[in-house]
Amino acid sequence: MKSVYYIDYLKDGLRELLQSDLSVHLLGEDIAEPYGGAFKVTKGLSLEFPDRVIQTPMSEQGFTGMAVGMALAGMKPIVEIMFGDFSTLIADQIINHASKFVWLYKKTMNLVVRTPMGGYRGYGATHSQSLERLFFGQPNTLVIAPSILNNPGRLLINSIYKGLPTIFVENKLDYARRLIEHTENYQDLEINTLGLFFPTTEVKIAGFDESELTIITYGGLTQLAIELQWKFMVEEEIPIKLICPSKISPIDEKALLEFTKNDKKILILEEGYERFGWGTEVSKLLYQADSGWKIRHIGARSEVIGASHVLEEYVLPSFNGIETTVREMVGSL
Amino acid sequence: MNSLQESLYEKMLLIRKTEQAIDKLFSQGKLRGTVHGCIGQEAIATGVLSHINPSIDYITGNHRSHGHYLALSDDATSLIGELMGKKNGAVEGRGGSQHIRYKNFYTNGITGGMVPVAVGLAYSQKINTKSGIVVSFFGDGAMNEGYVMEAFNLASIMKLPVLFVLENNGFAMSTSQSKTTAGSCEARVRSFDIEYNFIEANDVMNIYRISEEIINRIRETRKPSFIEFKTHRFSGHSKSDKREYIDQELDRYWKMNDPLKKAKETMDQSRAAYIEAVIDRRINDAILAAIESPFPDSKEEYEGGYNA
Numbered sequence: 001m002k003s004v005y006y007i008d009y010l011k012d013g014l015r016e017l018l019q020s021d022l023s024v025h026l027l028g029e030d031i032a033e034p035y036g037g038a039f040k041v042t043k044g045l046s047l048e049f050p051d052r053v054i055q056t057p058m059s060e061q062g063f064t065g066m067a068v069g070m071a072l073a074g075m076k077p078i079v080e081i082m083f084g085d086f087s088t089l090i091a092d093q094i095i096n097h098a099s100k101f102v103w104l105y106k107k108t109m110n111l112v113v114r115t116p117m118g119g120y121r122g123y124g125a126t127h128s129q130s131l132e133r134l135f136f137g138q139p140n141t142l143v144i145a146p147s148i149l150n151n152p153g154r155l156l157i158n159s160i161y162k163g164l165p166t167i168f169v170e171n172k173l174d175y176a177r178r179l180i181e182h183t184e185n186y187q188d189l190e191i192n193t194l195g196l197f198f199p200t201t202e203v204k205i206a207g208f209d210e211s212e213l214t215i216i217t218y219g220g221l222t223q224l225a226i227e228l229q230w231k232f233m234v235e236e237e238i239p240i241k242l243i244c245p246s247k248i249s250p251i252d253e254k255a256l257l258e259f260t261k262n263d264k265k266i267l268i269l270e271e272g273y274e275r276f277g278w279g280t281e282v283s284k285l286l287y288q289a290d291s292g293w294k295i296r297h298i299g300a301r302s303e304v305i306g307a308s309h310v311l312e313e314y315v316l317p318s319f320n321g322i323e324t325t326v327r328e329m330v331g332s333l
Numbered sequence: 334m335n336s337l338q339e340s341l342y343e344k345m346l347l348i349r350k351t352e353q354a355i356d357k358l359f360s361q362g363k364l365r366g367t368v369h370g371c372i373g374q375e376a377i378a379t380g381v382l383s384h385i386n387p388s389i390d391y392i393t394g395n396h397r398s399h400g401h402y403l404a405l406s407d408d409a410t411s412l413i414g415e416l417m418g419k420k421n422g423a424v425e426g427r428g429g430s431q432h433i434r435y436k437n438f439y440t441n442g443i444t445g446g447m448v449p450v451a452v453g454l455a456y457s458q459k460i461n462t463k464s465g466i467v468v469s470f471f472g473d474g475a476m477n478e479g480y481v482m483e484a485f486n487l488a489s490i491m492k493l494p495v496l497f498v499l500e501n502n503g504f505a506m507s508t509s510q511s512k513t514t515a516g517s518c519e520a521r522v523r524s525f526d527i528e529y530n531f532i533e534a535n536d537v538m539n540i541y542r543i544s545e546e547i548i549n550r551i552r553e554t555r556k557p558s559f560i561e562f563k564t565h566r567f568s569g570h571s572k573s574d575k576r577e578y579i580d581q582e583l584d585r586y587w588k589m590n591d592p593l594k595k596a597k598e599t600m601d602q603s604r605a606a607y608i609e610a611v612i613d614r615r616i617n618d619a620i621l622a623a624i625e626s627p628f629p630d631s632k633e634e635y636e637g638g639y640n641a
Contacts, residue, residue, distance in 0.1 A: 057487065
C-alpha cells in the first residue's frame with residue numbers, strides 16, 4: 001500500500017534503514033510490540049527486526065549514553081525519546097559526549113535522536129513543549145525537522161548517514177497529516193527546493209511569481225501556514241509565499257537568502273518560545289543581509305503551557321493571532 | 334628480558350614519575366589548564382589493563398586518566414605534549430588532560446558520563462565480536478551520578494561484556510565518601526545482579542592475577558562484572574588542591590601500603606635502579622619533545638566552520 005500520511009513515510013524510512021543496514025538499531029521506551037511506541041511510529045518493526053528494535057527501561061540518560069557508545073563503536077543507533085520534553089535528560093550525553101567526540105576524537109557519530117515536540121493537544125506543561133531550542137547553535141550537532149513538505153523517512157535516512165549527532169524533531173500533530181502531495185490543493189502549488197539532503201522548500205501559489213508576504217516556518221506550523229496561504233488566496237486574492245527549512249540548526253543561510261531575495265515583508269513563525277528563539281536567529285541573518293525587509297516574528301509566549309484549552313491557546317501561536325499579524329503586514333486590516 | 338614483576342613495576346613507575354613531572358611543569362609555569370593526578374592509584378591501571386588489547390577491546394576513562402593512558406600506550410611523550418597543547422599530543426592539543434584518546438580508549442571530563450557510553454560500546458562488542466570486552470574506569474564520585482546507576486541496570490538486564498572498575502579513593506573531590514554515599518557500593522552493585530569483587534590496591538601482582546581471572550570470565554560469559562578497588566590518591570583532586578581534607582593517618586597507612594614501594598621491595602635492587610634511570614630518561618626526552626613540538630593550527634582544526 002502506498003503511503004499517504006507523515007507517520008507512514010516515517011515508518012517506511014525506519015524500515016528501509018533496518019532492511020538495508022545491519023548496523024542500524026532502534027532504542028527507546030515501549031517501542032516494541034505490542035505497544036509500538038507512544039505515537040505508534042515503530043509499530044510492527046520489532047516483529048520484523050526482533051534483534052534490532054531494543055525496548056529499553058525508562059532511563060533516557062542511560063540508553064542515550066548507550067547509543068553514544070554504539071555510535072562510537074561505528075554502529076548507527078536511532079533513539080526514540082517518547083516526548084521531546086524529556087530531551088532535557090539527554091542533553092548531557094548529546095552536548096557533552098556525542099558532539100564532543102566528533103571534534104576531539106575525529107569520530108563519525110551516526111546517531112539520531114527522534115523525538116516528538118509540540119503542543120495543541122492538551123497534554124500540559126511537561127508534554128507539550130518545543131525544546132529543540134536546547135540544541136540550537138551547538139557545534140557538531142544537527143537539528144532536523146521534517147514537515148508535511150518533506151518525506152520524513154528520507155530525511156531520517158539522510159540524518160543517520162550524516163555522521164553528526166542529530167536531534168530529529170517530529171511534530172505530534174504532523175503524524176496524522178497527509179504529505180503535501182496527497183492534499184487537495186497540491187496541483188495549484190508551485191514547490192521549489194534548495195539543498196540536497198536537508199532541503200529548504202519554497203511554496204507559492206501557482207501563477208503568482210510575486211508574493212505580498214513571505215512566511216518562514218518549520219515543522220508542525222507548516223500546515224497552519226499553508227492553510228493561511230489558501231485562506232488569503234481564496235478570500236482576498238493575496239498571494240503569500242512559504243519558506244520551510246528542514247535543517248533548523250545550523251540554518252542553511254544560503255537557501256534562505258536565495259528564496260527571500262526578492263521579498264519585502266517576512267513573517268517568521270515558530271511554535272517554540274519567541275524570546276531567544278529560532279526566529280530571532282533567522283531575523284538576525286536576514287537583517288545582516290541588509291536588504292531592507294520588514295520582519296515580524298511570532299512564537300510562543302514565554303510562559304508554562306497550560307493544560308486547559310484556553311490556557312494552551314493563550315501561550316502557543318494561534319491561527320487567529322497569526323492571521324491578524326498577516327493582515328497588519330499586508331495592509332488588509 | 335624483563336620478568337612480569339619488573340614490567341609491572343616499570344609501568345607503575347612510568348605513571349608515577351610522569352605525574353610528578355607534570356606537577357613540576359605546572360609549578361614552572363609550563364602548563365595551562367588543570368590536571369587530576371593519580372599518584373597512589375597506579376597499580377589499578379597497570380594490573381587491569383595488562384589483559385586488555387586497545388585495538389580490540391574498548392576502554393573508557395574519566396577526568397583522572399593519565400594512568401590508564403600510560404598503561405595502554407606506554408607513551409609519556411604524547412601525554413605531556415597533549416597537556417602542553419602541542420601538535421604531538423594524544424589528540425593534537427584539542428583535548429588536554431581530561432579528553433584523551435589512544436586507539437579504543439576514550440576519556441571525557443563529565444563525572445560518570447562515560448559509564449553509559451561504555452555500556453553502548455559493550456553492546457557493540459556483544460553483537461560484533463566473539464570475545465571483545467569493555468573496561469570502564471570511574472571514581473567513587475560517579476557512584477552517586479544517576480546515569481551511572483542506569484548504566485549498571487542496562488548492562489545487567491542486557492547481559493553485556495563490560496568490566497566496571499571503581500577506583501575508590503574515598504573522596505569525591507574534597508568530600509569524604511562517608512558523607513555522600515548511603516549504604517555501600519557493594520550493596521548497590523549486587524542489587525543490580527552484577528558480580529562484585531573487592532581488591533585493596535596495594536599489590537600489583539595480586540591485581541594482575543585477579544583481574545586476569547575476571548576479564549577472562551567476561552570474555553567467556555559475555556556478562557558484566559565489577560571490581561571495587563580501595564585505593565588512595567596522594568595527588569590533590571586537581572593541581573590547586575592542598576589536600577586539607579585528608580587525614581594524615583590515612584596518608585601514613587597508604588605510604589606503608591604504597592603499591593610501588595611494595596613492588597620494589599621484592600625486586601632485585603640493581604634492576605629497580607636501572608628501571609628508574611630508564612624512566613627518568615624517557616620522561617626527560619618526552620618533555621623535550623613536547624617543548625619542541627609546534628602548536629596545532631586553529632584554521633586546520635576548525636576547517637569548514639560551524640557544523641560544516
